[in-house]
Amino acid sequence: MRPLSSQAHVPKRAAGFRSRRRLAHDDPRGCPRRENARNRHTIGLTRRTYAGWLVAIVGAATAWSGIQDSDPAAPLLIHESTTGAQLFLVPEQPGNANCYALVDPAAKQAAVIDPGGRSSQAMADYLRSRGIRVRYVLITHAHTDHVSHLDYYLTHTQADVVIHPVELQLLRDRRKSNGHDPDGLDARGCLLRTDEQTIEFAHVRLKALLIPGHTLASLAYSWVGEDIVFSGDALFRGSIGRTDLPGNAGEACLVAYIRAKLLSLDDRVRVLPGHGASTTIGRERTANPFLRDERRTKRPAAPNRQPDDSGKQ
Ligand SMILES: [Zn+2]
Secondary structure, three states, rough: OOOOOOOOOOOEOOOOOOOHHHHHHOOOOOOOHHHHHHOOOOHOOOHHHHHHHHHHHHHHHHHHHHHHHHHOOOEEEEEEOOOOOOOEOOOOOOOOOEEEEEHHHHHEEEEOOOHHHHHHHHHHHHHHHHOOOEEEEEEEOOOOHHOOOOOHHHOOOEEEEEEOOHHHHHHHHHHHHHHHHHHHHHHOOOOOOOOOEEEEEEOEEEEEEEOOOOOOEEEEEEOOOOOEEEEEOOEEEOOOOOOOOOOOOOOHHHHHHHHHHHHOOOOOOOOEEEOOOOHHHHHHHOOOOOOOOOOOOOOOOOOOOHHHHHOOO
16 A cells, blocks of 8 residues: 555645646736736827736636636545555535545546535546546445435446445435435445445455444445545544434444444544545544543533534435
């Protein structure tokens, strides 16, 4: 595994989403000087004024282009494995979750994790633009903000859907009650048969980890050999998933499974959650108020509890 150097932690824009923000702001031509405006009023439309206008128009166009390119929905390259596999993130947009994609560029195959709304659409557009086939859609749990874009993959790809059978049933029931045909989902099936089952494509290998609590059968996915785990809404930076929504398994259950399945991993393992910023197992082991003290039974104050998780289905 290529170590996660400090440089590797700096997200890079995905190819095809080159930001021109630097050009727009660093180029002094993009900011017409005041004297040009003064000249325009005092000496009329001279050649210099034409040049000033031209510079202003070019500057404005470049700045606008920079704004367009800095679209927050553009995928960020956040990790590359020694085998060349790439990990992309589209940070959560209002109403959905962080969307990740593991891509094997040589094989032109990918797995998308948690296809929610705008984030997932941006990821899908990017993968399509690179001619990459989505082999798997991995779902951590069936809350709407993590699956609202699943129909796209059912309609436009042949991807297999990986979800725990209990969550699949919830998803199927909800789709039915919302007037969606559940057949599309049933046809893809549910690949998950056992806890800690592995999912493989090209040079990427993932292991599903059952962590009930936030929902009855949430999954995390460990990227084998890369010291990375996708924790869904089970574990966040400085917090854990809510357990006050319908269909949860309780905080005691969640904490117990986090301890068993996640805190058993090495301290250096990077945790990529369904919402908010990444963290590490080591940091959460020592600093997470929900996990720090094994004897603690009372819920501590949680200033870092995900505000964006409120109202999730
Ligand atoms: Zn959730």
